[in-house]
Amino acid sequence: DAGVTQSPTHLIKTRGQQVTLRCSPKSGHDTVSWYQQALGQGPQFIFQYYEEEERQRGNFPDRFSGHQFPNYSSELNVNALLLGDSALYLCASSRRTSANTGELFFGEGSRLTVL
Amino acid sequence: AQTVTQSQPEMSVQEAETVTLSCTYDTSESDYYLFWYKQPPSRQMILVIRQEAYKQQNATENRFSVNFQKAAKSFSLKISDSQLGDAAMYFCAYRSEYNNNDMRFGAGTRLTVKP
Numbered sequence: 001d002a003g004v005t006q007s008p009t010h011l012i013k014t015r016g017q018q019v020t021l022r023c024s025p026k027s028g029h030d031t032v033s034w035y036q037q038a039l040g041q042g043p044q045f046i047f048q049y050y051e052e053e054e055r056q057r058g059n060f061p062d063r064f065s066g067h068q069f070p071n072y073s074s075e076l077n078v079n080a081l082l083l084g085d086s087a088l089y090l091c092a093s094s095r096r097t098s099a100n101t102g103e104l105f106f107g108e109g110s111r112l113t114v115l
Numbered sequence: 116a117q118t119v120t121q122s123q124p125e126m127s128v129q130e131a132e133t134v135t136l137s138c139t140y141d142t143s144e145s146d147y148y149l150f151w152y153k154q155p156p157s158r159q160m161i162l163v164i165r166q167e168a169y170k171q172q173n174a175t176e177n178r179f180s181v182n183f184q185k186a187a188k189s190f191s192l193k194i195s196d197s198q199l200g201d202a203a204m205y206f207c208a209y210r211s212e213y214n215n216n217d218m219r220f221g222a223g224t225r226l227t228v229k230p
Binding site for chain 1: 119148150152157158159160161162165167206210212214216217218219220221222223
């Protein structure tokens with residue numbers, strides 16, 4: 001059973017550039033959430049996608065955008081990169097049904113370094 | 116807004132001993148989920164244990180158990196018979212039953228296991 005997969009695992013960008021991170025949810029899951037984890041901190045919620053729409057957004061600027069595809073995979077895009085965007089970006093999937101246990105399943109993350 | 120507080124940035128335990136990690140949270144809701152996630156150096160967040168707020172009985176998963184005090188809004192994790200593989204960052208997390216689009220995390224506790 002394939003878990004949550006993310007790509008790339010590491011990447012380096014310079015200020016002002018744009019980046020796209022990708023995520024494939026766990027088999028059977030239809031909802032994808034993105035989190036930013038700065039060094040030494042807990043993950044912070046960016047947004048969640050379900051049925052190809054952004055359902056909720058955390059306290060992140062519009063430079064952060066996303067997309068969900070019909071196969072439930074998702075992308076996170078960050079424009080005009082700032083040094084402060086350097087972090088581990090985690091993708092988490094879940095199933096939006098009555099059997100939802102509330103649990104999120106996480107990928108290994110994409111480590112973004114902005115120089 | 117719900118907040119999660121972990122007041123112990125670092126903890127240390129001797130192999131085979133017991134350690135307790137603390138977590139408090141703030142919410143006005145009555146129905147929610149609480150989680151403890153483990154994040155080893157491999158970066159992937161792994162669910163350790165889950166507690167539904169409506170359940171009075173404390174959750175147990177093998178060597179891991181929780182002390183859930185709903186009135187006190189406290190959710191501590193006890194690790195018995197600690198093993199070297201338990202060394203990791205541990206995050207306490209909250210997710211609403213009503214608005215479960217995002218999960219709120221504490222800042223984490225780094226657990227070191229000494230041989």
